[in-house]
Amino acid sequence: MAVVPALSTQCVIWFGKPKRHERAALGAAGWQVRAARSDDGIGLRAGDTVVGLLDLRDGSHGCLDRLERLAREHDYLSLLAVVPAATGPSPTRHPILDHCAAILTAPLDVPRLIQALGRLVREPRVDPAHALGSLIGASPPMRDIHATIRKFAPVDLPVLITGDTGTGKDVAARVLHELSARRRARFAAVNCGALAPNLVQSELFGHERGAFTGANARRAGLFETADGGTVFLDEIGDLPLEAQTNLLRVLQDHSVQRVGSHESIPVDVRVLAATNRDLEAAVAAGKFREDLFYRLNVLRLHMPPLRERGADILLLASHFLNAYRDKNPTRARAFSSSAQQAMLGFAWPGHVRELINRVQRAAVIAEGELIAPEELGLCGHPPEPAGDGALDTARESAERETILNCLRESGFNISETARRLKVSRVTIYRLCRKHALDLARLR
Ligand SMILES: Nc1ncnc2c1ncn2[C@@H]1O[C@H](COP(=O)(O)OP(=O)(O)OP(=O)(O)O)[C@@H](O)[C@H]1O
Ligand SMILES: [Mg+2]
Structure with a gap:
């Protein structure tokens, strides 16, 4: 059965049971409410504003898989969810929640729901499939990357993008911005390694007139000019220590101080950072501030080889x-x-x-x-080692032994094991599956 709203209406298709006063309040705000069962199709007419609402208040999760398929088929359909207050980011969290533009908790605050609906109307949804299309790939590791990007994009927290040179870190940063609420504001990218060391501070945070020789006029830095948007700090490992201190201030206090001034200027930016270097090792060597590393590394996106x-x-x-x-x-x-x-x-x-x-x-x-x-230029190249570094030459049993030992030595920390064996985390997971190493049990 298809739910087809009347022409040019604002309609909430409610997957669940709307309460009488909720219907009435939405009606007063200009929204029609249609109840739908999970196996209903959705008929959309051009010009209609239709928002799907997943009402999980009664805890019936049986229909979620079907709804997820529906949401995937109708990628342009904006979705909201109302979940019981206890449903947080837990392992049991259903993937359909990643399709939702907003998640409200029960008891349902109807004015907030109306506000959220209004925002969706003003800001039509970007088709994630379209934005993610610039990051071509359908392999399992790339499907994981797409899913992670969908999760990370709407969250206003820093993301540290790691991976070898040429794996697509820049592309990923742009997609994160495109899929975030900041997409209409600036995406300001800067290569920290390419900035002249004496100008880094001024480029990023601006300067006052007369702050240094040649500073003939006051100048806003990158963070100020990107206010409301996203700052992408590429090659973050090359950022000089002094600038690292100021960056920490931006992340902690959401403010910058221009060179030559003690005045704090509020800035509203999301920081994405990328590196092809081992930042953990740079921290250990005292070249990168540990506190800044933890601030930047809240969410981690590792681009696979x-x-x-x-x-x-x-x-x-x-x-x-x-x-x-x-x-x-x-x-x-x-x-x-x-x-x-x-x-x-x-x-x-x-x-x-x-x-x-x-x-x-x-x-x-x-x-x-x-x-x-x-x-x-690939002639005469015998198929090169698949690139699993030390693992390539190991025979099956030796391979298992190597992995297991390394896992034990690193306290079953996957990232650490991956680093030691010079392979990606995905490879470690794959090898654990291959050799029936049950991480949960081993830990
Ligand atoms: N999955 C992808 N789909 C389409 N193009 C891609 C993909 N990944 C990378 N590219 C392209 O490959 C090139 C290198 O990608 P990118 O600059 O994002 O790599 P990077 O990881 O930032 O490298 P570096 O560490 O050298 O800065 C770019 O031209 C980019 O458009
Ligand atoms: Mg890059």
């Missing part, structure tokens, strides 16, 4: 070839099967950036319609 993304390699290669073909003449239309095999077997030390470079070069020099391995 390209070689762990399986068939994504071919998906990305075709995407970059098509993008090249859109702008340039080339004979190349696709990849030969041996080229595909070579790409799947290669270790990709430069990750996605290297893939782009190899595909573009191949497109330039291609002799025929199908790109050959040698045109990608």
Whole structure:
């Protein structure tokens, strides 16, 4: 059965049981309420404003999987949820809550619900699938990344994005911004490693006239100019210690002090930071402030190596070839099967950036319609080690032994084990599954 609201109405499709006074209050605020069962379809008409409301107050969670499918099919449908007060971010939290633009707790505060509905009308939802489309990938590790980004984007907390160079940290930061409530404000990116050491403070926090030689006028820094938006601090590991202290102030007090002034200027920014360096090691070496590390590392997004993304390699290669073909003449239309095999077997030390470079070069020099391995510069490369570092050479049992020992030594800390073995966390999880190492039990 399809629930089809009348033309050009504002309609709440209520999955659950609205109370009489709730209906009445919403009606007075211009919202029609339609009750729907979980297996109802949703018929949308152009011009209608339809918001789905998941009412989980009575604790009946049986329909959630079906609702999640429905929400996925109707990605543009804005969803709100009302949950019992105890439902927090716990392991039992259902994934459908990640589709919800707002989560209200019971007892339901109807004016707040009306406010939340109003906000959704004023700020039509960005289609997450569209925003995430710039981060191509359908492999399990990339599906995890997409799911994590959906969770992290609406939360106004710092995110530390880690991963090797060329794995897509910049792209991920942009998507986080696009999917956040700050998307209409600035996304101000700065490469901390590229700033002149004597100008870092002034670039980020601004300066007063006469603060230093050459400061002829007062100047607002990046944080001030990005007020209301997102600041992306790339190569955060290269930030000088002095600037780290000031950054800590921004994160703690939400204010900046321009160089040459003691006045605190309030700023409202979300900070995203990225690094391809081992920040934990930098902290241990006294090169990075520990307190700042913990502030930045509230939410962590680790971009997996390209070689762990399986068939994504071919998906990305075709995407970059098509993008090249859109702008340039080339004979190349696709990849030969041996080229595909070579790409799947290669270790990709430069990750996605290297893939782009190899595909573009191949497109330039291609002799025929199908790109050959040698045109990608992959001929004569015996399939390189899959990149699991020390693990590659270990035989099965030795591999299990290695993992288990390392897990024990690191107190079953996955990140630490991954770091020691120079593989990603995803690989550790995969190997634990492969060798039937039950982490929960072992811990
Ligand atoms: N999943 C992806 N889908 C599409 N393009 C991608 C993806 N990942 C990376 N790219 C592209 O690959 C290139 C490198 O990505 P990006 O600059 O985000 O990497 P990075 O991790 O920030 O690298 P670095 O550490 O060197 O700054 C960019 O051109 C980016 O658009
Ligand atoms: Mg980058």
